[in-house]
Structures are given as C-alpha cells and as structure tokens.
Amino acid sequence: MSLLLVAPLLVVLFGAIDPATDLWPHLVDTVLAGYVVNTIGIAFGVAVGTAILGVGTAWLIAMCDFPGRSMFAWALILPLALPGYVAAIVYGDLLEFAGPVQTALRDGFGWGKADYWFPAVRSPLGAIAVLSLVLYPYVYLLVQTAFATQSATLIETGRLLGRGPLTIFRTLAIPLARPALAAGCALAVMETLNDIGVAELFGIGTFTTGIYRAWFGFGDVGAAARLATVLLLVVLAVLWAERRLRRSIRYHPENDRSRPVIRYALRGRRSALAILGCALPVGLGFALPAAVLVWWHVRAGAPVSSSIPSAWRLVPQC
Template structure:
C-alpha cells in the first residue's frame, strides 16, 4: 500500500508539471497591463479570430469530405489497387503541414515548375498572361492543411465503417436503396461520431500550426502569439491572446469528447457480421482507384517528389548545406533525450493507475494528457515565465557559491525544450503504454507480489520486459513528433540552436527553397516510420474483425 501511495504521488507530480505552464499562462495574462485588453479586443482578436474561424471551417469541411469519402471508398468497394490505397491514404500524416506548404509555395509559384510547364504547353510566354490562383491565401492554406490532415478523419471513420453490420446495409438495399442512398441515409449517420472525433483532431492540429499559416499569409491566433512575443517581446500580450486560443481548443475538445461517447455507444451496439465490399471491375474499378489516389497525390506524392528533386539539385550544385549536420545532430539529440523522459513519465503515470487505482490516479492521468490538446505555442508561452524565474533564482544561488554567472540553466541549455516536448507529447506515450499494460493480466502482478516483490520490482522485472513492443512503438511515435514540432521549438530553443524544423522554417522565410529541401526530406523520411507502423497495426486489426 505504501508503494502504491508513492506511485500516486509521482503521478500527481507529473500532472502538476504538465499543468504548470497553463497556470503560469493565466498568471502572466492577469499580470499584464489591463489597458491591453481593450486594444486586443478591438484591433488584434477580431481579425485573427475571423481568419482562424474561416481556416477552421474550411479545413474542417475539406477533411470531412475527403476523409469520409476515402474511408467509404476503401471500405464499401473492392477494386484493383484497393489494398494499396488502404495504407497509402495514411501517407500525408508523414509530412508536417509546414513542409507541404513550403513545397507548394515553390511548385505553384507564378514562375515555378507547374505554371511554367503549363504556359510552355499552351505556348504562352509571359507569366502575366496565365496565372493560377495564388497559393499564398486563405484558400491555399485550407487546401494544404486539408489534404495533409484528412487522414485523422479517414482513420476513425474507416474503423467504424469496417465494424458496421452487413445486416443494416443489406436491409437498405432490399428496400431499394442505391449505393448513394445507403451511404447518405445509413452509413454516414452511424459514422457521425467517428467523423466528429477525426475532424476535431485535425482542427486541433490546424490551430497548432504556425509554419504553413505564416508561409501562406494567414494570420491565425498562433501567428499572433508568436509575433507578439518575438517581435514585440510582450509576454503578457502573448499570454492574453493564448487564453483566447485555449477557449477555441476547449470547444474542439468538447466536440471530440462527445463524439467519443457516441462512438462507444454505436460500436457496442453492432457486433454482427461486417459488410462485404461491392466488387468493381473494368472502368468502374479504374475510376475508383483514380479517385482514391487524388488525396495521396496532393497530400504526399507531389510534395515528396518536389523535395526529392530539390534535394538532388542542391546536393549536385553545392553538396550538403554546412549547417545541416549540426541541425540534424541537434534534432536527433534533443528528440532522443525528450523521448527517454517522455516514455519514463508515461510509464510512471500508467503504472500508478495500475497499482493504485482510484480517483487520484485517474485525475492525474487525465491532467497529464492535457498537454497534447494544448498548442505548442501556448505551452511555450506558459513556460517562459516560470522557467525564467527558476533560472534567475538558480543563477543567483549558484553565483553566491562559485562567484560567477552561469547563464540560463533551462532556457539556455535546451532543457526548456525537452520540458515543452514532454508536456505536449506525454499523452502519446501514456496511451501506447497503457494499451501494453492492458494485455498483462493482473494475476501476474498478484503472483509477483505474493513472492515478496515490491511494486517497483514487479515493474522492473516483470512488466518492462513484457512491455518492450509497446515501449518501442510509443518511443518511435514520440521521437518523430519531437522531430517535427515547430511552434514550441521556435520559441524555446537556445540562441544559435537550430533543428531541422527551424532550419526549414528559416530557409522558407528567406525563399532559399533548395537549401531547406534536404532538411524537409529528412523529416519526411523519419515521419514515414510511424505511418508504416500505423498501417501495419490497421491491417492486423482489420484481419481480426469477426
């Protein structure tokens, strides 16, 4: 019992560390000049909220249409190439939104390869005589984010479509309903909870985005927070804008939670034989494959091929950029250190809930998972004040002993960045590890404790060896997420410290696309690993359906 209390205390401490930046954010906003609020309400929040709302509406509509349509296509129909599309539709998840925006900015530039090639085919010399709509616009940002984030809806909706009862579909067909009516009147209403869950996740990624929105000229709440702190050094103003952003995130979380409740109800009610896909052959099968390939081409293939071509051109012309090796080492070292910390914290939280179940452990686990829903920019702004205060206190204390200045301990060493990664991605680690613990029977714990092992001994000698696959999968997901994270990295990195993400961000801001292409390609190749893992897990789950 005593050891259980120790694990509960450790879990509570982890939850407090996750909650700290949110509490500090509120305190920083309240400490700010009260006169800032009228200025924000009149001049800053209305345009940014308007742009953010339009972006969320546009991206939400696009991910729902593309994600749900793709999920129904591969679930309800069988055609040549369906197995390929089944996992290929996940590939856009491997590419961060800011990389796709970076690629399309050059691809669709008035003198870029697409428009130049189109004018050459049509025999037009001047770019002024034929110009496609500017990608640097709200519509362009919706296009980019929508075709990168639709897999969130595809994943959740496809899983529900696969579990839908064949009896319902066959009954509708018996009553004379055609394929379109079956989808609109039967399948889609049952899938609405899954659509809501996937769409809310995509929208939370949208509101966390900073690179794509800034590259494409859309001033969202995230951009306002970043520019308020970086350009004007106004922490209180950035914190006040961040509070408005948290209200938007809370609304998205509410939608997601309601969707999950309904989803559990719907799936629990349907344990019958899953529906059999309708076979399509000939022209219909070709058309189905072509239609399903469009999201993959736009969300992954086109930007990936561009990155490969630009990377080859850069390497042939001038070799590797001199700073790329340093940026790669910084990225790998920081992501690896953060992964070790995050996986250890994930084990702590999930094991505490196992050895000391109760309201305290459950509340701690929920609080510890809040960080994933909070945008990286908000977490970073919330950490600046408490970590800055800690650095000043520790600096004064150590200076009194050694008689010299040691600089910034956390903000100057990268520790702040690891803290932000831990708060942001702890839910990813805990979720994977929790699923691993669920496969270990409680009787194994009881047997080990009967033989005199402590709770820590059971974890070390019994659980950790059995959890190796879950720990490895969780570590892979966390590592790649840390590699791709841009908003928190921009705000909390030490001076003269570049990662692959910030290197790409800087090159895109300067318009030197070839120099940033190699960094972008490395991030994409790393991102493919968890996507392939996810596709493999999805195929296994589909094979085990009754």
C-alpha cells in the same frame, strides 16, 4: 500526472490575468479581427476538407472492392507523415507566380502578369488545401473503422431491404459514423489551430502566429497569454461541438457477432474512378511533395540518401 497536463493551461491563465500593457488594446485595434477571421475560417475549411477527403476514401476502402484497394488502405495514411509546413514549402514553391507551374503557363501561352488569373497559393485557401491534404487521414482512419465494423450489420440489412449504395451512404453509413467523423475532424481542427509553420510560410496572421509575435516580437508574455486564452476558448468550442454531434443518438457498439461488411465489387469505369479517388489524396498529400523534395535535393547535387535532413535546410534562413 494530471498536474503536468494542466500546468501549461495554468501558466497561460496566470499570464492572462497579469495587468494588461498598452499592447493589448493596440492588438485589439489592429490585428485581432484578422486573427479571428483567419483562424476560424481556416479551421472550418480544414474541417470540411478533411471530412470530404476522409469520408470519401473511407467509404471506398471499407465498402468497395477494386484493384489496389488493400495497398490504398494503408497508403492513404501516409500524408499524416508529412509535416504541414513541408507540404506548404513544396506547394508554395510549385504554385507561386515564380514557380514552375505558372512559369510554364506563361511561357506556353505567351501570357504576361495581367493576362491570367491563378489562385494565390500563399493564402488562407491555400492553407486550407495544404492542411486538408496532410490531415484528412485522421478522419479516414476513424471513419473507415466505423464503416467497416460498427455498422456492418445494419448496412447489410439496408442492402437486403433493397436500398442502393447512395441511399445507404446517406441514410445509414454517415449517421452511424457521425461520432467517428466528429472525432476525426476535431483532431484535424486541433492540429490546424496549433499550426504555425503553414501560417507563417503563407504569411497569414492567425492566433498562433500572433502569440509568437506578441511573445518573441513584442516580448509581452501577458498579451501572448491573452491571445492563447482566446485560442483555448476556440478549442473548447470545438470540443463542445464534437460532443454535441455525438449527443442525442445512442450508438451501440456491435457485439461479438460483428464481422467485416461484404463490399461492392466495382468494375470498369467505376473501379477506375475509385482508384483515382484514392490515388489523388495519396499523391497530392504525400507522393508528389516527397518526390519534389528528392528532386530538389538531386538538383542541388547532393546524394538522395541524405535527403531527409535537407527538409530543414529548406526552411527560410536568417
């Protein structure tokens, strides 16, 4: 069994020690630096993005009470069901220069091409945003569980000692949830490193698109394997960082006396903000892209019932 798991790694390593063709120096001279910058930049951005979205929503669900909380508790997982490249197609289409948003802005204000600035969606920053929106549930799931169970007793002790929610969040909840946060971010970063759809659609050269180009474009399996080996080193670095974040502190899982934490009851403006804080990730990471897909399908004159396979037809064709 473990041989099956290790076999792909062996293939890559065997391939990488084949004598280098003259393609490898060419890649090093031209595109490799861009692959490194883009890959690491996007991975780092997604780690930060998923941490913010995941921890924020996890705190609201685990520690606060507000209308719709139990519905959001599961709805916040939905973006995980949306493949990154599908979200990339939707947002690329909505937010590009020719898309409905910018077209409406130009028509509404009478702007021309040079009259305004709009962030380019098909860019590394766009990829970070799209991937963070569909991958934050990894962090949310793990950290929410950590908040709700592991640290309940300690957090309540903190409360009894008169600490406010912000102090508890900063000094107790976050340090205690650090292993869960590190694991969730590591999962999100792994998904990012192996993503090809978003990078390809947004025209960004990363290791994964580079491997594809070296293998299927140049037909050079050796160069592809060398690129893959570098990517594996990045993966190892991520795993090392994840372990390191857990080291030096010992985390004791609660014994059988553990029970759910008592939540802050939010009212008025605070509860509205909490609802907004949960609705935005669900809306942008799932509901809006799904609605746009259905809308496109109806616009094309097809019944909604057959809208699932249509996502495939949206992929750029030959």
